[in-house]
Amino acid sequence: MQKQNTKKLSTIAATASIINSVIKNKKSLPDCIAEHQQKINPEDTPKIQAYCYNILRRYEFYQFIVNALLDKPLKNKDQDIYHLILSSVMLLNEGNLPAHAAINETVKVTHKGKKAWAKNLVNALLRRYQRDQSDLHHAANDCLVSRYCCPQWLLKKIQLAYPEKKKGTLQWQTILKANLLHPPMTLRVNQLINSREDYLALLSEKNIAAQPCPLTKHGILLQQAVNVEKLPLFTKGAASVQDSAAQYCAELLNPQASENILDACAAPGGKTLHLFESCPELGQLTAIDISAKRLEKVQQNIMRIAPSQKDKFTLITANASDTKSWWNGKQFDRILLDAPCSATGVIRRHPDIKRLRKASDINALLITQQQLLSQLWPTLKQGGLLLYATCSILPEENALQIKAFLSSHNDAQSVNFDVSWGQPCEYGQQLLPTQSSNDQTDKTNKGNSDGFYYCLLQKK
């Protein structure tokens, strides 16, 4: 037998092919990159990854430009050429390659992809882009969808939800702008192993620039993303990667010694382990997830952070709202419900969400959230607490969802908490994706966080 001598793709060919499969197969970007791994040189991977994220962050913008360049739309089967042009336009605009080299490289790809007919087209369009760049950019910025690079349906929803002016700018504009930014890499220090100060010292020993993440107890902001393997004592569980917005969950739910805790949608386990770190004396921690594969990640995290205490964790693969299938009848003291949601708060981290989510998905998610809330409620002890969390910024998944729940559950009440982060809603607290200055003295600094929602409910 002979192994296929896989010819490695050039960075531009790989980028275009990955983007094409995200759009065509509606698969997540990390999955598509993984599928291409064999066809790309390992040393090119970080560059290709960065290109792909850049393109998906500003897909509508480049789409507008390529559509303007094309005299007539390309056929469906030639979407690979479309995405090749689009990737090349991104490179010409944001890349640091000389323009002639980028164009040359792109034209070459058409040959290798057995689409030599497209050679002249690609060449002509890219040269036209070079010539008319500023006009095209002006035109693209005149249209809201391509200016904020957000699908029309989502743009409308965000406009409707956040119409007010804050600090002189309309809030929806601030959100959409923040969605285009590169997210920071944020760590959560394991307080059982070391303090934030200790860990910052360890980081500076390794020349990793970092600072405490404002408004969090254990968060650290890295100046630049690094591979987790480079983080000191990572495999020993001294720190985990977690956005600051997600780090408020443990202090809000605040588990206590010997309590019976449920994490209803646990994978990949970042918050599960945070709950444990905040109170290792807790009684039992049940972690449920619908996907067995994703639940393995929780297991890995347990083995990394709390291998000696693994008996405290019970992992169950189940649909949490189908309580008959998994619940033993013993009520919980506290429940974390980090519900499946539109993920519209983490677009800056996962720009592929803008391509993968459809307007029609939202209704299905609303029903799932309702079911989870109402089915899990009976599993909570009287006087117990349920923390509802989403990484969504849409009110219908958050405060409105809770409002509906409260109106139909007389034994539920929302607990107020006084915090310095986020903005209060009728029920709960909403964090918005923000761009923060790194100025520590800035009192209005809301931290650099993803969009997130928390509401704490108590059973009367």
Added chain:
Amino acid sequence: MALLNILNFPDPRLRTKAKQVTDFNKKICELTDNMFLTMYAAPGIGLAATQVNVHQRIITIDISEEKNQPLVVINPTILEKEGEQATDEGCLSLPGIYEPVKRYDKIRLKAQDKHGKFYELDTEGLLSVCIQHEMDHLEGKLFVDYLSEMKRNRIRKKLAKALKA
């Protein structure tokens, strides 16, 4: 040590069914050595004796990048099999052709080494595919047999053309 000549599709000798090895003598060791040499030179990751016109149930395999994990498989039988996977397969007898073929994902193999010693081996992934591919050779079967008639004809023409050029 000498390089051996690899038969090319559609050579009829590739259709010969190989016989069990009963006498594990010096010749067998010599043959496997030459087969490894030929296989590494090709370069390939597996070679069946059938492909070098020796019709005995002998296979050499090495799927490692560093070419340091040679495996001799003589008189193989599959004890257990499970799962399914499809990978693009290529063959030293059909140079340059790669087509997806469905195989068992995991197999338990029983075979003898070049001294005739029996061993069992649990394999999955590429190694499992490679063993199944080479075992087909011993039966006179080629991976193109799994493809449609049309595809097979196209490959035949393509190879004939390549040979002329």
